Amino acid sequence: MRHLAVDVMLPGLDFCLRVYNAPDVLEALTLALSGWSLMTRPADGPAPELYVYRDADGLWQSDPGTDEEFRLPSPASAACSLAADLLSRRLEHDAELIGLHCGSVEINGRLALFPQGSRAGKSTLSTAFAAAGYRIFGDDVLGLTPDGEGVAMGVAPRLRLPLPASLPAELTRYIGRHAGPSDDRYRYVLPFEGGLAQSGETCPVGALVLLERSDTPVRPEAVKLSPGDGLLQLLCQNFARETLPQALMARFLPLMERVPCLLLRYSDPLAGARHLASVLEGEGDAGAIEPAPTFAPPEDNARLLPVERTTLWQPSAGVDTYPLGDELFLIQLSAGVIHRLNLTGRLVWQLLGEEPLAVDELGALLAEHFCRPEAEVGDDVAALMAALHGAGLVEPAEAG
Amino acid sequence: MSAHNENAIAGDSHRQRRRRLLAALGTGMAGAYVAPTLFSVGQARASSSYSSISYSRPSYSRPSYSRPSGYEGNHRRRVREYKDDPTLILEDIILGPPDR
Structure with a gap:
């Protein structure tokens, strides 16, 4: 041999x-x-x-x-x-790179990234882009430079088997024609010549795209999300386990300040890929911005002690703040925990930055600002302050 | 200073402070009220009313490179320390490792 x-x-x-x-x-x-x-x-x-x-x-x-x-x-x-x-x-080997867990495809000379967890559809969508004639930078891992450029890792997309029966015939045929190494669990797909970026090849990032794959047939649709949604996804979907949150923020925040964050809804990956490409090539419209997600209160919140409404509160020391769009991201430096405040939460934080304030006064100010009933806003502020206090982000102001 | 004047000054001061705080909120937001929320990474859980984002990693445990799963039950200790002698592994392949 x-x-x-x-x-x-x-x-x-x-x-x-x-x-x-x-x-x-x-x-x-x-x-x-x-x-x-x-x-x-x-x-x-x-x-x-x-x-x-x-x-x-x-x-x-x-x-x-x-x-x-x-x-x-x-x-x-x-x-x-x-x-x-x-x-x-x-x-x-390249300490400047941060590894992102994402699919990536070049559209109009810029990369669209799909930072998602496992089994979210990254590989199938990346393969669909290859089938539609686009050049892919990867289906799972991409390097990100300090300048916000994506760096290809040079690995062909890999699909889980069996392939879903719902895949369009055109895509199934493409996968069959371009089949690479396979076993009963995985199949690599080898794109056309030049269809896979070489390891080390770079391209500026042009958009972040979160994926919503539907099991029932839907027309593909791309809608705009808040940049905070993209930032959060980058913070969760990266391989920089040893990197401090502040360093991740320094890398991701400028990126999210300049590239759009979209949500792609689709059932047929090939149709989804073509629709997204048309939007990013300026031929299709992305819908209006989606409202920021309203997160269910963490289970622990039920156990949070209500705060005294007349206590004066101030921001705790050791918290870095990062505004992005309407929102505010906070990092507790000692614990490295990242928090996200929506617009109204950000306004509460702004007010606390002016001077120590009590829940009742915060509620009255916001109620006047938004022309809303003071009782309703006061209850909301009380719940927020309980969460902020529970997270160690605010503390009672020192007497005097 | 009379009590009336003191009250008037205190009232002015209160109004000025309130104007300052309201100014800190900026303008143009009226009518856009949503309840304030704090979301901590590590507690991520999209609500059912917003199914469009499924944060597939609900905690702040960042992903690791995905070696295919299913190998966990197929580990064995190295039969030999191959780093010491590169010919050992070839011998083991051809002759079979000792004491297996």
């Missing part, structure tokens, strides 16, 4: 992967990382931390950082697992 053991060199990284007795894994990995120019050479020297091999019991991969190995069910799964490790190394 040719090159029973090979070292796979990753361009730009001082790192290699060793593959023993598993040429099918090497082939699957090469296709999955089709945006990389992998180089191989005969294995030489001590085994690196990351290796994969086949023995009589199957495929085994080292678990970096432990003294264990784990079995992989197929070459395609080996490619998935190795790609995860390699992307981690790739982002660790």
Whole structure:
């Protein structure tokens, strides 16, 4: 067998992967990382931390950082697992990059990002964009530079199997024609030549798009959201576990101040992709801005002690504030916890910044400002102050 | 100073303070009232009235690179410390590892 053991060199990284007795894994990995120019050479020297091999019991991969190995069910799964490790190394290697958990596609020379959790439809929508002739930067991970540019990781999109029966025939055919490494759980899709950005390729971010996938047929629709919705999604969907919230805010806030945040509602991914592209290319309209989400009070709020309405309150020390649109984001520096106030909450915070104030007076001021009944607004303010106090964001003003 | 004057001065001061605080709220917001809300990341839970955003990670646990799940039951300790001698792994492949 040719090159029973090979070292796979990753361009730009001082790192290699060793593959023993598993040429099918090497082939699957090469296709999955089709945006990389992998180089191989005969294995030489001590085994690196990351290796994969086949023995009589199957495929085994080292678990970096432990003294264990784990079995992989197929070459395609080996490619998935190795790609995860390699992307981690790739982002660790470039400390300036923050890894975002998102799909990304180039539309009109700018990237539309879909920062979502698992099983939200990122990969299928990314594949649908590829089928519609757009160039994708990834379906799962994208690097973000300090200047707000996306950096491709060079990994082909990967779909879970079985494919939903509801996929349009055109997309199913495309997935079949462009099938890459597969097993019974996953299938990579290899876009047309040039349809997948190469690892390290950059493009400015043009929009954030949150996804609302419907199981029942709906006409695709894109509506504008508040920038705070996009910021929150970026804060949740990133891989920068060790980065302080203030540093994340410094990276994400300027981005959300200049790019729109949209919500894409769709059932057919291909129709959704085409509709979103038409909106971002200026041919279609995005609807009016959606109201900011009204979050259910956390369960703990039920246990919050009501605040005394005549107590004077002031902001606690050690809280950084970040206005965005109508809203205000707060970071408690000691705990690293991030909070979000809607417009009215932001006004309450502004008033507390003027001088210590009691609930009743805050309610009276807001009631006059908004021309609303004082009793109603006062109750709302009391609930907010209980939450602020419970979160440690305000404290009673010192006497005198 | 008479009590009347003192009250008048106090009233003026109160009105000035109130005007200052109202000015701090800005203008043009009348009619746009929504109840103030505080949302803490780590407690994210979109209400049913707003199904358009499903924050799929309801806590502030950021995602990790998604190695396919299902391998958890297939771990084993390394049969040998292959880093010490790169030929061992080849021997194990060909001859089978010792004491397996």
